[in-house]
Amino acid sequence: MDSLARSLAGTGLPHPLLVDAAREAIAAGDPGSAAGRAEARSRSLLRPVINATGVLLHTNLGRAPLGPAPEPPAIRGVNLELELSTGRRGSRQSHTAALLARAAHCEAALVVNNGAAAVLLVLATLARDRAVVVSRGELVEIGGGFRIPEVMATSGARLVEVGTTNRTRLPDYAAALAEDPALLLKVHQSNYRVVGFTESATVAELVALGPPVVVDIGSGLLDERTPWLPGGPPPWLAGEPAARQTLEAGAALVTFSGDKLLGGPQAGVLAGRAGLVAACARHPLARALRPGGLVLGALQETVLAYLRRDAGAIPFWRMATTEVGELRRRASAVGVGEPVDCSSVAGGGSLPGLEIPSAGVALAGDRTAALRAHDPPVIARVAGDRTVADLRSVDPADDPVLAKALSAAAAASG
Numbered sequence: 115m116d117s118l119a120r121s122l123a124g125t126g127l128p129h130p131l132l133v134d135a136a137r138e139a140i141a142a143g144d145p146g147s148a149a150g151r152a153e154a155r156s157r158s159l160l161r162p163v164i165n166a167t168g169v170l171l172h173t174n175l176g177r178a179p180l181g182p183a184p185e186p187p188a189i190r191g192v193n194l195e196l197e198l199s200t201g202r203r204g205s206r207q208s209h210t211a212a213l214l215a216r217a218a219h220c221e222a223a224l225v226v227n228n229g230a231a232a233v234l235l236v237l238a239t240l241a242r243d244r245a246v247v248v249s250r251g252e253l254v255e256i257g258g259g260f261r262i263p264e265v266m267a268t269s270g271a272r273l274v275e276v277g278t279t280n281r282t283r284l285p286d287y288a289a290a291l292a293e294d295p296a297l298l299l300k301v302h303q304s305n306y307r308v309v310g311f312t313e314s315a316t317v318a319e320l321v322a323l324g325p326p327v328v329v330d331i332g333s334g335l336l337d338e339r340t341p342w343l344p345g346g347p348p349p350w351l352a353g354e355p356a357a358r359q360t361l362e363a364g365a366a367l368v369t370f371s372g373d374k375l376l377g378g379p380q381a382g383v384l385a386g387r388a389g390l391v392a393a394c395a396r397h398p399l400a401r402a403l404r405p406g407g408l409v410l411g412a413l414q415e416t417v418l419a420y421l422r423r424d425a426g427a428i429p430f431w432r433m434a435t436t437e438v439g440e441l442r443r444r445a446s447a448v449g450v451g452e453p454v455d456c457s458s459v460a461g462g463g464s465l466p467g468l469e470i471p472s473a474g475v476a477l478a479g480d481r482t483a484a485l486r487a488h489d490p491p492v493i494a495r496v497a498g499d500r501t502v503a504d505l506r507s508v509d510p511a512d513d514p515v516l517a518k519a520l521s522a523a524a525a526a527s528g
């Protein structure tokens with residue numbers, strides 16, 4: 115078995131994993147399958163892929179792509195919890211969270227592992243054993259099993275539903291004040307829309323009722339004026355909720371995803387009034403939900419880019435704002451398949467139903483399996499009887515790699 119394992123060394127897997135592959139192949143009575151098993155194991159590891167789906171924030175592909183990895187760092191620590199000016203113990207929340215508060219024009223912010231964690235921490239801290247009022251139209255499930263009623267139950271808060279699926283008015287919330295709610299919670303419907311005969315109360319209206327208003331924005335914008343985009347907000351962004359304006363309307367706190375809303379690493383942010391943020395930071399769950407230095411460092415770079423008004427430094431915004439003419443030019447230059455117009459979507463629960471005009475390359479038939487088998491894997495989508503590689507979600511530097519993968523897939527039988 116050891117010699118069989120050694121013969122698989124070309125896959126680059128560590129020896130114990132090669133032994134596993136050899137053992138499984140022998141147990142299956144098919145020693146010849148060892149190489150294939152080792153190869154499959156190697157391919158199952160986390161690795162970079164080319165996102166040609168046109169879904170800019172694809173949850174299965176890690177949502178926001180981050181910029182190129184920095185040079186391999188020298189062996190150094192970071193001042194994660196050290197105040198360099200005094201030499202005393204500092205807070206890991208003092209760097210990035212302070213920048214986020216600056217960018218959202220609010221008093222304070224706190225960074226946790228993801229958006230779900232931000233909502234959980236706010237509810238557990240501010241509403242344990244108390245009522246939280248939510249519209250029946252906003253009791254949503256977001257992909258991956260994030261269900262508002264279940265998060266609420268886990269936090270120890272008591273859900274008080276008001277209104278109906280399509281219409282919830284201010285008097286519905288006002289009637290629930292009899293329950294002495296700790297919070298009024300508004301939740302961005304994110305990945306679905308109720309259209310037609312609908313009505314909802316605004317944040318400013320809810321604020322006038324008295325209890326703190328918390329808004330789970332999830333995805334959306336940091337600032338609806340998008341000052342980081344030279345041309346202002348593109349038309350497909352209209353109507354997305356924004357952290358800054360929601361807080362200006364009087365919300366006590368907003369919660370959102372660092373990847374969906376900022377185009378940064380996976381993280382969750384809660385931002386707003388300093389006293390409430392500090393209470394959340396002191397809760398024991400905050401320790402369990404805190405991010406590490408890698409995430410905080412990547413998020414810091416993202417927020418600095420927003421503050422510099424440099425959308426070009428944020429891959430999501432580069433992808434989202436590329437002119438369709440430029441994408442058509444790239445599609446022709448790929449030189450394989452047929453250049454086609456198509457539509458991208460923001461993804462990650464943002465902007466359901468809204469499409470961003472795009473261009474890509476089409477191959478006849480379903481070639482997605484061959485594209486996934488390429489190194490690096492290319493993820494494309496099937497549209498009718500064709501496979502379309504949407505160039506909006508592909509880095510231009512990857513176009514030559516994409517061209518190779520498309521030629522290989524076009525030549526593969528199937």
Ligand SMILES: *Cc1c(COP(=O)(O)O)cnc(C)c1O
Pocket residue numbers: 228229230231233256260301302303304305330331332333370371372374381382462463
């Ligand atoms: C996506 C989303 C969440 C969950 O955020 P994650 O970062 O995926 O945990 C919560 N609320 C809303 C409204 C969302 O869109």
